[in-house]
Amino acid sequence: MARYVLVSDTTLSHTYRNVPLLDFMASAPTSKLPGSIYSFMKGPPPASVNGRAKFAPYSLRKLEGALLKENSPKDVVVVQETHIQDFVDEDTEIIGVSTMDPLGLGPLTMSYSVFFETSAPAYVHKEFNDLMERINRIRKGKKAKLLVGGPGVWELTVRPEELNKNNIDFAFQGEADDIACDLFRYVGEGGGENTEFYKGFQTFDEHFHKSWMSDERFISRYQFSRQFPTLDEIPDIAGPTVKGMVEVMRGCGIGCDFCEVTLRPLRYYPPERVRREIQVNLAAAMTNAWLHSDEFFAYEHGRNFVPNEEALLDLLTTVMGTRGMGHTNPTHGRISIPAAYPELMGKMAAAIRAGPDNWIGLQVGVETGSDRLALLHMPNKTLPLKVGPDGSWSSIVWSGTKVMNENYWRPAFTVQVGQAGETPEDNWETVALINKMSNSTLDNGRPFEFTITPMQNVPLGHLKARTFTSIKLNESQLAVYYACYRHLAKIATRNATNASDDSNAFIRAVTGGLIGLGGWAMFRVVSSICKKGGLDLDKAANYGSTRSVIEVPMITR
Ligand code: SF4
Known part of the structure; x- marks a missing residue:
């Protein structure tokens, strides 16, 4: 039995059959993706050693490392999710849960909810609720407090009522590497008056101006103290x-x-x-x-x-x-670096032994195909290149993708829909970029390799009031979804057979089949919704695909 029992959100602990990006499935609405397919693709239960997690999400390992500074390994246990009950008894003070998207309010999850106009919970939300319910059953009648932390806590600040609903004692917001021991002692003692912590949370407006909101259910670092640990105060992982x-x-x-x-x-x-x-x-x-x-x-x-x-x-x-x-x-x-520094990308590829059998995945936020939005929201993301003098944002993205592919890097792009100040013209520029790249080939004839996923921006008011299903995507926004899923279906078919590295040939075949079929099934559903929404599918499929691209200038050292 342990003093502190740590467990991750169950959507973060699985391997998703080691297929890149398959963990995005946890963001799908439960009403749209059959549970049997989700469970299969999620893979087997996480490995454990005597009930402890063999592998745990990084944030949980950091927390473990921080707590071990002042506690013994028998008092701090990172459990595999099906073994929580084996470690909780009368002496357990805290069950700590690390979460990423507990209420399904993240941009990817929102993209599905808004597109399908559904308020059905996503798998991330369902699994979080299920985990809370199970932990509450296990700790019933015992003193153990339930403390939730991790990058997804902002969602609980948007809907604090979820803490009561899930019987969560406290949510901690922020980096805790240097103060974890104090925090756990404080929570274990009941979380009363204290000058080291603030009872409340930080919130940001649309311009990222910070303000503090008092709330007894939340704990943050004291407002007038340093809000982040220094490098030296961050512990190494212990597992x-x-x-x-x-x-x-x-x-x-x-x-x-x-x-x-x-x-x-x-x-x-x-x-x-x-x-x-x-x-x-x-x-x-x-x-x-x-x-x-x-x-x-x-x-x-x-x-x-x-x-x-x-x-x-x-x-x-x-x-x-x-x-x-x-x-x-x-x-x-970011994509501007491959665009401007092809030699550096080649040297890095050599250092990590990239090659036809060892593609290097990298998530890249492209956000938009529009110069106007790029300059408005992310003027530095292109540095040291500049939109205008060095070419358009689209040509930077196109050139960067070409360089990456030539050196066996495969970008996983995301684009945003619903950005502040966005116009239909901006979205059509994004469609043009996607279509152009989807139809592009390298000098050796190989098609461009990349995935692209739409992320939905939902104003905070809609998140708070749960009215996001009332958001109606306009024609240009539907076109962005259509272009993304059209390309994803293409890529899924092309790469399905090599998608899984499972040692079992049958599992490999089923996984590959589901990915290939799933890509096209999803595209058919997306096409039908876009058509009903008034989108001209032919226009969306071809828009901008034959545009010429001017490669951006290479920067030499
Ligand atoms: S500031 Fe821009 S480049 Fe940096 S992490 Fe955020 S989105 Fe990426």
């Missing part, structure tokens, strides 16, 4: 992580006006520190390393966000030079 994720930096600094990450201070992990965490994963035979950051190319960047070639290559060679390491990929990066 292996899902997909071998390790962090390489926090913060970003590029300043896109819709992004909260940019408000956090920049902290870079030195390569040797990254190696230490990788070795924890390798000890559990996890030979993969997902290098987490919100903007990998900004690692130790120079003036004007010029990439730091030495630092990037040093980091990647350190990772790949760690004995036993098999595959690595950064999680997020």
Whole structure:
């Protein structure tokens, strides 16, 4: 039995058959995706060792590491989700849950809810509710408090009533690496008067102006104290992580006006520190390393966000030079760097041994195809290139994709629908970009390799009032969804056979079949909804596909 029992949101602990982007399925509405297909694609229950999670989400491992500074390993347990009851008894003080999208209000989940005009819960929401219900049953009659934290806590600040509904004692908002021991002691003692913590949460308006809201159910770092740990105060992970994720930096600094990450201070992990965490994963035979950051190319960047070639290559060679390491990929990066620095992309590809049998996935927020919106919301995201003098935003994205593909990097793009100030012309520019890239080939004739997923911006008022199903997508917005899913169906068919790396040939075949069929089934549904919404499907399928593209100038060091 343990003093502190830690568990993750169950949508974060599964492997989704190791198919890139399949974990997006958890955002689908329960009314639209059959439970049997979701369960199959989610994969088997997470591995465990004597009830403890063999691999756990990175955020939970960081919390574990922080608590172990002042507690013994027998008091801090990261459990596999089906074994919570084995570790909770009369002495358990806190059950801590880390969550990402507990109420299904994230942009991807919202894209499905708004598009299908459904208020049915998404799988992320359903699974969170189920987990809360189970934990409450297990802790009934015991003193253990239920504390929820993680990047998804902002959703609970939007709908605080969900805390009462789920019988959650407290939600913690913010980074807790340096104060986790104090926080857990404080909650264990009942969460009363205290000057180290603020009873409430931070909230932001549409211009990211911060204000504090008092609420007894929330705990934040004290308002007038430092809001973030320094690099030295962040602990190493103490156990292996899902997909071998390790962090390489926090913060970003590029300043896109819709992004909260940019408000956090920049902290870079030195390569040797990254190696230490990788070795924890390798000890559990996890030979993969997902290098987490919100903007990998900004690692130790120079003036004007010029990439730091030495630092990037040093980091990647350190990772790949760690004995036993098999595959690595950064999680997020911006497209202007491949567009401007093809040589750097080639060197990085060589460092991580990219090749026809080892494609490197990277999530890239393209956000729009419109120069106007790019300049309005994310003028620095293109740096050191500039929209205008160096070409259009679309040509930067197209050139960056070409360079990435030539070096066996596969971008997973996201675009936004419903951005502040968006016009139909902006959306049609996004459609043109998607269609152009979907029809493009490399010099050797190979088609461009990328996925593209629409993300819906929903105004806070609609999220609070649960009126997002009243949002009606206009023709140009439907066209963005249509172009995205048309391309995804194409890619799903092309890559279905190699999608899964499961050792079981039957599972591989079923997974590949479901991905191929699923891509086209989804596209048929999307087409039908778009047609009913008045979209001219032929126009949306062809718009901009034959536009000429001017490659952006390469920057040499
Ligand atoms: S580049 Fe990405 S992480 Fe950085 S501010 Fe822009 S959207 Fe946020």
